[in-house]
Amino acid sequence: MDGKLRELAPDADSVTRTYSARISIQESDPELLRLGMTASVIAPDVDGTGVVRVPLTAIVDHERGRHVWVVDPKTSRVIAREVKLGAAQNDSVIVVGGLAGGETVVSAGVHMLQAGQQVKVAEAVTVAKAGGVK
Numbered sequence: 001m002d003g004k005l006r007e008l009a010p011d012a013d014s015v016t017r018t019y020s021a022r023i024s025i026q027e028s029d030p031e032l033l034r035l036g037m038t039a040s041v042i043a044p045d046v047d048g049t050g051v052v053r054v055p056l057t058a059i060v061d062h063e064r065g066r067h068v069w070v071v072d073p074k075t076s077r078v079i080a081r082e083v084k085l086g087a088a089q090n091d092s093v094i095v096v097g098g099l100a101g102g103e104t105v106v107s108a109g110v111h112m113l114q115a116g117q118q119v120k121v122a123e124a125v126t127v128a129k130a131g132g133v134k
Contacts, residue, residue, distance in 0.1 A: 019088040052095040058107040069106040
């Protein structure tokens with residue numbers, strides 16, 4: 001079924017780290033859908049190039065905005081990087097600005113880190129495609 005996003009919560013739920021969304025279903029079947037039902041929604045990427053998707057657990061919300069911790073490959077120290085977010089999907093979110101291609105982003109324990117803290121990279125997964133998003 002196709003739908004149109006009507007409303008997206010500006011902040012993630014503090015427990016589930018998910019974003020509440022309201023979607024209008026186009027050409028819905030009243031026998032299948034009832035008012036107030038919940039569903040899992042998969043949103044396609046805006047385009048296939050330059051899209052960066054990170055786990056919701058990597059996002060840190062502050063009064064100053066949202067950021068992720070990027071690991072400096074030379075020193076293994078973290079740097080806070082402000083990011084602009086797009087749509088959330090399952091347990092990840094699209095980053096539409098703020099990351100460069102090939103950067104390593106911390107996804108566990110982000111609320112306990114401080115700028116310049118040294119980290120040990122247990123498993124690195126490249127989340128950004130070449131070029132990234134600015």
